[in-house]
Amino acid sequence: MANTPERDAVTDAVTGTATTGHEWDGIRELNTPLPKWWLWTFYATIAFAALWVVLYPAIPVTGATGLLGYTARGAADQDRAAQAAAAEPMLARLRAAEPAQIVANAELRAHAIAGGRVAFANTCAGCHGAGGQGAPGFPSLADDDWLWGGKLAEVEQSIRHGIRAPDDDASRTSLMPRFQADGMLTAAQVNDVAEHVLSLSGRATDAAAASRGAGVFAENCASCHGERGAGNREMGAPNLGDQVWLYGGEKAQLIRSIAFGRGGVMPAWEKRLDAATIRMLTVYIHSLGGTEAAAQ
């Protein structure tokens, strides 16, 4: 082959290898041939892909699962079943132990808090907020103010049977009447009793109205909330003298609560969650810091 100028343009003088014709600052890109085994490796990956298409689901048609019958959903179900089986011994121990016993045992407590955190995010956080911080109308589970009792057994009872849950006969039930809407109190009386309630936490603005409201309170409210407004957990009646307000502590919010009543509903979870999950939820809520010791 004659050493023509064309050939020099495409062949690298040092290596004798053809160049691609690309040149950067006088440096030419060599067109080094690939080794044959590289080509065969490439063919092997094609063969692997073909085998894969036959063995595993690759065609987007329902029922085309491949010869092995593998489905991602089936594999996930198997994984979940395996995990459930692996968790079962611990869940059985949690079911068998009272919440107080779980709390007293570091190992059980750690498992219950970890599992309870997940269950809480799934089922409770929608209303009570992540971390149980609560929202207007949905009580905080991290504070020390409990409508129906903050001992572990009481918390568990609330989770199992709910609050005013229509489908559970054991549900905790009470009703804050609609004092003005149902004509029991006039607007002026509602205003007076609201001023009185404000005075219970030291915030009265109108002393005359507050003292007029004391009488209205004694007649209409004290039966549930107590003479001094300290609340009654039997009735789920909140303490009106503390700093925690479920529906807001401003006067306008108090008037609305008195005039039109309140009655939040929580589902009875016993029918939807298994006993171990309810135990774990109870212990998780305990870990938020607001629950009360059984001795109190």
Add this chain to the structure above:
Amino acid sequence: MSRIQKPEAFAPDDREQPLYADRVRVYPQAVQGPVRRAKWIILILCLGLYYLVPWLRWERAPGQPDQAVLVDMEHGRLFFLWLEIWPQEVYYLTGLLLLGAIGIFAATSLFGRVWCGFACPQTVWTDLYMLVERWIEGDRNARMKRDRKPRWNAADWGLKIGKHAAWVLIAALTGGAWVMYFTDAPGLLRDILALQVPMTTLGFIGLFTFTTYLLAGWAREQVCTYMCPWPRFQAAMLDQDSLAVSYRAWRGEPRGKARGAGTGDCVDCRACVNVCPTGVDIREGLQMACINCGLCIDACDGIMAKLGRERGLIAFETVGNLAAAGAATAAIPPGPARCAPGMAARKPAQLLRPRTYFYAAAMALIGGTMLIGLASRHPVGLDALRDRSPLFVRLADGSIRNSYTLKISERRHNPDELAVSVEGLPPGSSWQVLDTTQADPSGRPVITTRPDGLAEYRLFVTTAPHGRPEEESTAVIIRLLSPGDGAERASVGTTFLRPRP
């Protein structure tokens, strides 16, 4: 200025070169000499370490593994003699990798690709495989003759099968030894002998058996020339003063017969090419496929000794000296007369250069940082995760509570009792640790660490009803104290948040 030329497509010569290259089989010849001896010693050391280290025992606390070097994936611990590294301390591994990388840079700038030629596992195992091949099949000529035969007879088949069987056995030992770094070695051997190896373990042994057999038996120099990225950027480490395996062309050229007139010292016997494990011709100069193993030095020195000529036609030599000797001997006609003035023109290799200072400084910095880190490791570690939901809790009496999850790590193997103290809040503030009943004499809650593990506690910090901090966010320090003498064992800074009034 960069410009890109259009490819001269369809130029007739462009299509003459095949797209894919056939493999040129390399039949390295046996060789003796000081470099080969050094390589044998390094090979024995490397393989000896690799196969024996898993069997070293090390006394540790009861319930701890007694293997000196063990990566315990299941429990997330790395044991190295007296050290126990937790997964949170993976930066020590990062430091080791950095040290390794810079160490190879430094070695390359000093002595060329000595890592590739002497210590790289690919080279060490390929060397071992070639040794076995030579024992079973014979040296270069015998192997070439056999492979060129149109038909193999029974003896040929026997040798080939025997060689591959030996290779697979070595590969299996290699794979088995690898797994032993991740599990108790004697226990694994017992399991293997009892044929009760778990599938995962078997899978890993199989994987490393297969890759060893494939890479050291079949792929060999193809790994170095096509798969490994290191040859591509070694040029950045080499300079005028790097001692790389080089052919002294000023002495050897022009090549010719031993008794020919006007020829250099190279007699073109091709001994250097025949012993090369990657099949290159070192006389073409520094090149990508050369792994700097120096076997051509031994081969050439042997020939030179037989011819009664000076050794060192091929040697560890710097580019600077090659140029200096070339310049000094340019006026002298080729032949033995060039040798003395050429060698005299050389300068000793400059080992201390800016880049080697830089590499040394970088390695000292990283190594020193790791040593300081290891020496100042505390047995007890404390982390405080503030609850972010809710940011704070308003209690019935108007006081404000912040909640924290304390994570307390304990490296020792016996539990420790520590008092929890919180500083930085107004007087009247208090703190409790959930589900602990113990307290020290001043009423601080006392927690118990978990031996060789992480204990989690919930800490609730509460202000007095009318004792809210001045700032919306207050810096607080949580300390773990010895209940006895009140000495601080660990501390962590965090914040306390209160609502806007």
